[in-house]
Amino acid sequence: MRTMERLPSWRERIEGFFFAEEVPVALALIRILLPVFMLTMYLPRWRWCRELYSLDGAPSPLADGYGYLNFVPEFSGPVVVGLFTLMLVAFVTSAIGWMTRVSLFLSCVLLTYFSMLDSATSLAKFTVITCHMLLLLAVSPCGSLWSVDAWIKGRRRTNWPGESPVVYQKFSAWPRRLIQLHIALVYFGAAVTKMNTPAFLSGDQLVFWTLTHINFEHPAGEWFSQYPAVLFALGYITLIWEAVFPFAAWKSSFRNFMLPIGAAFHVGTLFTLGLILFPAVMFTSYLAFFDDQDFAWLSQRWRKLSRRHRAMFASITRALPSFSGWQPRPGFAAASGWVWGIAAVVLVGASIELEHWIDPYGLRRPQGPYALTPMDPARVEMMMTASPSLRVEDKFFAIDLGTTTLGGLIVDRRTTFRPGQNLIAQCTLVQPHEDMWIECEIVDEDNRLVRSYGQVATREQFRANFSQYLSPDMAPGKYAVVVRNRRKEVLRRGFTVLGDSVPERVAAN
Amino acid sequence: MPRWVVTTFITCYLSAMGWGIVSHTLKIWNTVHPGMYFLVWDMFCGWSSHEIRFHLVAEGESGAYYDLAPAPWGAFEPFSGLARHHYDSLGNGLYRIANNTLRHTDHEPIRRILVFEETWSKKYNVPDYLWAHRFEEPKDPHRYYWQFMEYTPDGQLVRANPNFLSYHYSQAISDNPRLIGEYQGDRAMYAVRPVALGRRDTASSVRPESPAAY
Structure with missing residues (x-):
């Protein structure tokens, strides 16, 4: 007789989800990488920290924008330099896993503090995501692996997980689970934002985003901006992927699609939007979607590879410095905290002195403080008297010709047509613009009017499509579509009508 | 734990x-x-169609003008050669940036601090080789300048205009005589009876067409 196998209850499933025991490999890797990325962002800011974050500078607190003045305390220059240096020290010691928990807490608190003090250039959503992950790492056992702390406690191992699992200490999975849930909710929130932004779904905002020059160079984005239909399609793919992520990124065959697509998306933002740290932070967070069994599988593959290429790996190993003889001295474990504290204090003190010596504002220069130099009066006059009226040509972006649209965007941009085809002239507009009457004309080679038609473009429109059937009796030759507003020619696009007409059946369609 | x-x-x-x-x-x-x-993940809040830069200008008592950003000791450029003050899109921290330059430099007494927006359509950010491929018109960028804010030297905000694009959005709406007519004719007014000052019914909200208005 078959016995009925009892299904686990919801409570048991949730317990299994959060409290299953595993080796915190992913958390250790995130702990190593995340502070290093933050270090690349914040180390260059050390030279400017007095100006960016102190009372002796010009902070731009996040809370001011919410109407909470003096929400975050501001300190004098030397105090800020000291705290900023402490944050950098904490990043380094978090990465190497020395006094891991304290370092991660300090990293989290100080990163949050400095981000909130400089909303203009230090605060972004990826710094917020980093703050969340640092908090979750701080309460996790991420320092139990590949860290100075583990080395001091004698848990040093050079082999990978899966090779001899008894060596590795196991902990509950809940910190990794919370990072997973955090990332899933971030994507879901981002999808909600996009759903509430009609201009994103039309592709128009992506066009302008790819043309925005405030991030790093992104030549691929500028190229994509000329193909709004592609951006439109990518926008929808992104939206669907982000909305599905919380349900499909878990350990299953779906994960093998979701994570690579996400990785490709973030690589895409590197080249199309000029984002560098955002992709780096998100790649790091993806590690949380792999458990110790995944890493064991990976290490097995690695060992196979190393056996196959034994000679090459042996030469690499010989070239690397060996630390196998290093052992912590007796008593170092007890002194580790003190050494860390003294090192931090010394570095903080030295940084305050160094920053004083650098004299960022040049107040102690031999020639005295800097003097302001007058501006060119003509330039100031130009700024003060410039007309605010928008030129007509600045209300129009471009005109494209084609025969087929997808989502309202031309997908077959072309300049040659055959009689019997339907010519679509798509006039892309730039907001803000008022309600406009747009006249669209077809002129021949000698600029004689062949056809004229127009339409109203209301102020919320991003584009106006003019559809014109090219009748079979239209003479072959060169023509142009001319867009006029207020009797002024704004855009022109030439096209050629070929001699052979489209078969009647196709034309009828 | x-x-x-x-x-x-x-x-x-x-x-x-x-x-x-x-x-x-x-x-x-x-x-x-x-x-x-x-806690809110509103990435991609919206990017405008125009590129925006800020100019912080101090007017001295002699009538000379001084550029306050970037400061004489240099500017922090967080990403790609663009000074920090250009990233303060709401303008909340611009006075502090201007004042920081004034506090740490030699200069004549300052009469006022002006914040200008410099704006141009992002279509002119299209590189030349792509422009030639898609556009038949010559690339003729025009930069607009707009006085955004004016401060006294001690930080009192004495003039705050909407930003350049908001101004034009409102212009696009107000360029409608019917709408303006409705706005002027339909607004509720407060009928105030001075003799009744201090009483609860001192002011009442009425519409002009209602009998109470006459």
Whole structure:
């Protein structure tokens, strides 16, 4: 007789989800990488920290924008330099896993503090995501692996997980689970934002985003901006992927699609939007979607590879410095905290002195403080008297010709047509613009009017499509579509009508 | 760590994250506190069609003007050669940046601090080789200048205009005689009876067409 196998209850499933025991490999890797990325962002800011974050500078607190003045305390220059240096020290010691928990807490608190003090250039959503992950790492056992702390406690191992699992200490999975849930909710929130932004779904905002020059160079984005239909399609793919992520990124065959697509998306933002740290932070967070069994599988593959290429790996190993003889001295474990504290204090003190010596504002220069130099009066006059009226040509972006649209965007941009085809002239507009009457004309080679038609473009429109059937009796030759507003020619696009007409059946369609 | 502590932490953390999603989706209390920035994931809030730069200008008592940003000691460029003040899109920190330059430099007494926006259509950010491929018109960028704010030297805001694009959005709406006529004719007015000052019915909201208005 078959016995009925009892299904686990919801409570048991949730317990299994959060409290299953595993080796915190992913958390250790995130702990190593995340502070290093933050270090690349914040180390260059050390030279400017007095100006960016102190009372002796010009902070731009996040809370001011919410109407909470003096929400975050501001300190004098030397105090800020000291705290900023402490944050950098904490990043380094978090990465190497020395006094891991304290370092991660300090990293989290100080990163949050400095981000909130400089909303203009230090605060972004990826710094917020980093703050969340640092908090979750701080309460996790991420320092139990590949860290100075583990080395001091004698848990040093050079082999990978899966090779001899008894060596590795196991902990509950809940910190990794919370990072997973955090990332899933971030994507879901981002999808909600996009759903509430009609201009994103039309592709128009992506066009302008790819043309925005405030991030790093992104030549691929500028190229994509000329193909709004592609951006439109990518926008929808992104939206669907982000909305599905919380349900499909878990350990299953779906994960093998979701994570690579996400990785490709973030690589895409590197080249199309000029984002560098955002992709780096998100790649790091993806590690949380792999458990110790995944890493064991990976290490097995690695060992196979190393056996196959034994000679090459042996030469690499010989070239690397060996630390196998290093052992912590007796008593170092007890002194580790003190050494860390003294090192931090010394570095903080030295940084305050160094920053004083650098004299960022040049107040102690031999020639005295800097003097302001007058501006060119003509330039100031130009700024003060410039007309605010928008030129007509600045209300129009471009005109494209084609025969087929997808989502309202031309997908077959072309300049040659055959009689019997339907010519679509798509006039892309730039907001803000008022309600406009747009006249669209077809002129021949000698600029004689062949056809004229127009339409109203209301102020919320991003584009106006003019559809014109090219009748079979239209003479072959060169023509142009001319867009006029207020009797002024704004855009022109030439096209050629070929001699052979489209078969009647196709034309009828 | 005791299980109940962990369970409490998980519950609190997921509740906070969940509240961020609900608040953002329903647009309820999503900007009520700076802490919401850490719970609301509104990436891609919207990018305008125009590129914007800021100019911080001080007018001295002699009538000379001084550029306050970038400061004489250099500018922090967070990403790609663009000084920090250009990233303050709301302009909340611009006075402090201007004042920081004034505090640390030699200069004549200052009469006022002006903030200008410099704006141009992003279509002119298209590189030349792509422009030649898509456009038949010559690339003729025009930069607009707009006085955004004016401060006294001690930080009093004496003039705050809407930013350049907001001004044009409002112009696009107000360029409608019928709408303006409705706005001027339909607004409720307060009928004030001076003799009744101090009484609860001193002011009452009425519409001009209602009998009470006459």
